[in-house]
Each structure stands twice: as C-alpha cells, then as structure tokens.
Amino acid sequence: MTKSLYIKTYGCQMNVYDSARMADVLAPLGFVPVEVPDEADMVILNTCHIREKAAEKVYSELGRLRRLKQARSHGGADMILAVAGCVAQAEGAEIARRAPYVDMVFGPQAYHRLPEMVARAGRAGGAVLDTDFPPEAKFDHLPAGSGQGVNAFLTVQEGCDKFCTFCVVPYTRGAEFSRPVADVLAEARHLADAGAREVMLLGQNVNAYHGLVEGKEDWGLGDLIRGVAAVDGIERVRYTTSYPAEVDAALIAAHREVPELMPFLHLPVQSGSDRVLAAMNRRHTADQYRRLADRLRQARPDLALASDFIVGFPGESDTDFQATLDLVTDVGFAQAYSFKYSPRPGTPAPMMDAQVPEPVKSQRLATLQDLLAEQQRHFNDTCVGLTLTVLLDRPGRHPGQLVGRSPYMQAVHVDAAAAEVGAIVEVRIDAALANSLGGTVVGSPDGGRAAPGDGTRQVA
Numbered sequence: 301m302t303k304s305l306y307i308k309t310y311g312c313q314m315n316v317y318d319s320a321r322m323a324d325v326l327a328p329l330g331f332v333p334v335e336v337p338d339e340a341d342m343v344i345l346n347t348c349h350i351r352e353k354a355a356e357k358v359y360s361e362l363g364r365l366r367r368l369k370q371a372r373s374h375g376g377a378d379m380i381l382a383v384a385g386c387v388a389q390a391e392g393a394e395i396a397r398r399a400p401y402v403d404m405v406f407g408p409q410a411y412h413r414l415p416e417m418v419a420r421a422g423r424a425g426g427a428v429l430d431t432d433f434p435p436e437a438k439f440d441h442l443p444a445g446s447g448q449g450v451n452a453f454l455t456v457q458e459g460c461d462k463f464c465t466f467c468v469v470p471y472t473r474g475a476e477f478s479r480p481v482a483d484v485l486a487e488a489r490h491l492a493d494a495g496a497r498e499v500m501l502l503g504q505n506v507n508a509y510h511g512l513v514e515g516k517e518d519w520g521l522g523d524l525i526r527g528v529a530a531v532d533g534i535e536r537v538r539y540t541t542s543y544p545a546e547v548d549a550a551l552i553a554a555h556r557e558v559p560e561l562m563p564f565l566h567l568p569v570q571s572g573s574d575r576v577l578a579a580m581n582r583r584h585t586a587d588q589y590r591r592l593a594d595r596l597r598q599a600r601p602d603l604a605l606a607s608d609f610i611v612g613f614p615g616e617s618d619t620d621f622q623a624t625l626d627l628v629t630d631v632g633f634a635q636a637y638s639f640k641y642s643p644r645p646g647t648p649a650p651m652m653d654a655q656v657p658e659p660v661k662s663q664r665l666a667t668l669q670d671l672l673a674e675q676q677r678h679f680n681d682t683c684v685g686l687t688l689t690v691l692l693d694r695p696g697r698h699p700g701q702l703v704g705r706s707p708y709m710q711a712v713h714v715d716a717a718a719a720e721v722g723a724i725v726e727v728r729i730d731a732a733l734a735n736s737l738g739g740t741v742v743g744s745p746d747g748g749r750a751a752p753g754d755g756t757r758q759v760a
C-alpha cells in the first residue's frame with residue numbers, strides 16, 4: 301500500500317542530501333514523497349541547529365503540525381511526526397518535553413534505521429529517540445537511491461574536528477569522517493546513470509576529505525575531484541563547504557587542471573580581523589586567506605569566490621569590523637552569506653566577555669551586506685555580453701522559460717523548451733540582476749557535451 305511522505309528541509313545542502321536519502325530508505329516501505337504536509341502519512345522535519353533562529357523555526361512548525369496531526373487522527377488515519385537532523389541531535393530530550401506529540405526524534409547519523417524506527421513508533425507509547433553516534437557507518441546501510449535529477453548532491457565527508465568557538469557542528473555531526481573512495485565513485489556512477497550531469501561533493505569540511513582506496517592509498521579532495529570528473533556522464537563537479545586552512549596544493553592544482561571542476565569556490569572566512577579569527581579558533585589569519593585567494597586565482601584566473609561572514613562575534617570592536625570590510629574589498633566576492641553571531645548552547649563563545657549588543661550587530665550586518673550586495677551586482681554586471689555554458693535544470697516562472705546555473709553558480713534565465721531541461725547550452729548573457737542573469741541560447745542543446753567551464757570570463 302502506498303503511503304505519503306512529506307519532508308521539510310532546513311539549513312545546508314547536506315540536509316538536502318540527507319532528506320533525499322531518507323526518502324530512499326522509506327521507499328521500500330511504500331512511502332512516496334508529496335509536496336504538502338496536509339494529507340501526509342508521515343512528516344519529517346529535517347532540522348538545522350546552526351543559529352538560534354533556525355532551531356526556533358522548528359518549534360513553531362511543530363505547533364502547526366500538531367493541529368494537522370490532531371485533525372488527521374480524528375479522521376481515523378494517524379500521521380507519524382518525526383524530527384530529524386541537528387536540532388534533534390542537540391535537543392532530543394527537549395523536543396520530547398516541548399512537543400510530546402512528536403513520534404520520532406533522530407539525529408543525522410541514524411536515518412538508515414528509519415524502517416526500524418517506523419515499526420517501533422507504531423508500537424511505542426512515547427517518542428522513539430535515536431541520537432546515538434553509531435559506530436557502524438550509516439552510508440553502508442543506505443540503499444542506492446533513485447537519483448536526484450540533472451544536478452545532484454553527494455556527501456563525501458561528514459563531521460568536523462575544527463571546533464570553531466561559535467559552531468555547533470562538531471557536537472551535532474560528530475568527528476570528521478570520510479567515505480571510502482570506491483563508495484563515492486560508485487554513488488557518482490549511480491547518479492550519472494540516473495541522469496546527473498553535475499555533482500556537488502558535500503561535507504561540513506569537504507576539503508578535509510581523506511578517503512581510502514582499497515584500505516591503503518589515501519586520496520585527498522583534489523584526487524577525488526579527478527575521480528568523479530572521470531565518471532561517464534558527469535560533466536561538472538563542484539564542492540562545498542571548505543575550510544581555508546585545509547586547502548592544499550593538490551586541490552589548487554585540480555582547479556588549474558580539471559576542466560569539469562567549475563570555477564566557483566565557497567570558502568568561508570568569517571572575519572577579516574586576526575584577533576577575532578584567533579578568538580574563533582579559525583587557524584588562519586586574514587592575510588593567509590588573502591594569499592590563498594591569490595593562489596587559487598593564479599591557478600584558475602576566472603575563479604569566482606563566495607564566503608561566509610559572522611558579525612558581532614564576542615569582543616569584535618569597530619576596528620575589527622573595519623578589518624572585515626577591508627578584507628571584502630581586497631578579495632572581492634561574487635556571492636556571500638553573512639550572519640549576526642548567534643550564541644549556541646554548548647559552544648565556548650557564549651561565555652566570552654564583551655558580547656556585542658544586538659543593535660550594533662544589526663548595524664554591522666547591514667553595512668557588510670550592502671558592500672557584499674554591491675560586489676555581487678558588480679560581478680553579475682561583468683558577465684553581460686559574455687557567452688557562458690549553462691546547465692538547464694528546472695522550469696522558470698513563466699511558460700517557455702527555463703533556469704540553469706552558470707559555471708559561477710549564478711541562476712540564468714533563458715527562453716527554451718521544457719524538453720531541454722538537462723541540456724548544457726551556450727548562453728549569451730544579456731542582462732544582470734542582483735541575484736541572477738538573463739540570456740539568450742546561442743548554442744544548440746548539446747546532446748553530448750559542451751566545453752565545461754570554458755573560462756571565457758576573466759576576473760580583473
């Protein structure tokens with residue numbers, strides 16, 4: 301009998317990947333994904349704990365779902381309500397206390413055991429709680445999956461050993477773990493067979509990847525990128541998120557030598573002040589980051605950089621904040637995410653002296669975001685008139701329109717027939733907006749392959 305499954309995903313790409321894998325695990329039990337929770341037999345909130353707001357959103361969504369669940373059970377058909385992901389990992393008992401109507405709470409390392417949990421939820425008189433870090437690797441127990449379309453996520457690394465003083469990841473995702481090379485390549489081949497042309501390699505610290513080949517040889521991320529790029533059908537490779545101090549010469553060489561590796565790199569820096577970077581335990585200085593950006597751009601001159609920033613970290617002075625603005629001006633970013641520092645339980649930073657008042661954080665965030673938006677707009681403007689290769693991956697808002705990604709990760713809108721989803725086309729860029737580009741298809745749908753990341757763009 302088919303049953304409907306609704307998964308709501310919060311947070312990072314790794315959660316998007318995990319949600320797809322949860323659907324794969326539940327498929328043999330007859331669960332079929334649906335787009336709205338209203339009629340669903342099972343609802344999973346796959347949560348994010350990185351900032352306080354992200355966690356609070358989960359509790360308000362649970363309030364809404366409680367009413368839905370009550371209405372459903374009055375009609376005779378119960379709904380299984382589950383909380384997964386990092387909030388579940390960090391606050392399992394708190395969820396059971398605040399939302400006793402939740403049936404299952406499980407962390408990111410436990411979802412391969414979903415069938416067993418579903419069976420237990422049917423029998424149990426309280427929430428099924430599974431937030432262990434089990435010794436067996438979850439990946440060994442996941443089914444192959446049904447593919448994810450033309451661009452697919454592939455988790456190659458999990459966890460973090462860096463212990464940035466602001467960050468919950470080492471506590472919610474555990475220690476760094478790399479999947480063996482053979483498993484990653486097998487999954488890449490499977491994704492390609494299911495239609496993927498672009499693969500995004502994922503990890504909390506993806507460039508800390510060290511995967512074993514036949515239990516012996518140790519591949520870093522640079523080697524893995526070459527391996528995945530060589531898989532038949534994979535024409536574009538990306539990776540995220542990276543830790544600056546783990547970028548090695550082999551990874552830089554991959555940017556120079558592997559044409560399938562797209563010229564876009566998300567490399568979080570967090571702050572431009574050495575004092576703040578040290579207090580964050582980031583293990584690199586602002587100038588080391590500047591030099592790294594230079595080396596990467598020497599290897600791949602059209603490389604577009606993206607980053608993450610935190611403003612208002614404890615002790616951040618006006619001078620420290622100015623150093624962040626200076627770094628942004630010096631490096632130049634094509635895209636960025638910026639956040640107010642959010643104290644996270646269990647991490648060291650909330651106990652530090654000189655917490656920055658909320659209005660100061662807000663003001664700094666607005667100033668930084670203005671500068672970053674100006675840089676993104678400038679970057680997009682410099683693309684007008686260029687011809688870029690675009691992988692068309694979804695319908696646009698208007699009939700007859702498709703949207704794809706440029707090599708530099710911009711969304712590109714073009715007029716094209718729906719059948720061309722999945723094609724890599726040459727697009728002349730006619731217009732730039734704050735967050736996207738518009739263009740005209742000038743090269744016919746490839747049918748085979750267009751030159752990946754053709755490097756027509758040079759960054760000044």
Ligand code: SAM
Pocket residue numbers: 312350351464466467468469504505541542543544568570608609610639640641642643644
């Ligand atoms: N691997 C990345 C790195 O280099 O640290 C971490 C990615 S993290 C999942 C996403 C971003 O969330 C971080 O880069 C950081 O900017 C932001 N973030 C993490 N903890 C935060 C906190 N307590 N307050 C505000 N922003 C935070």
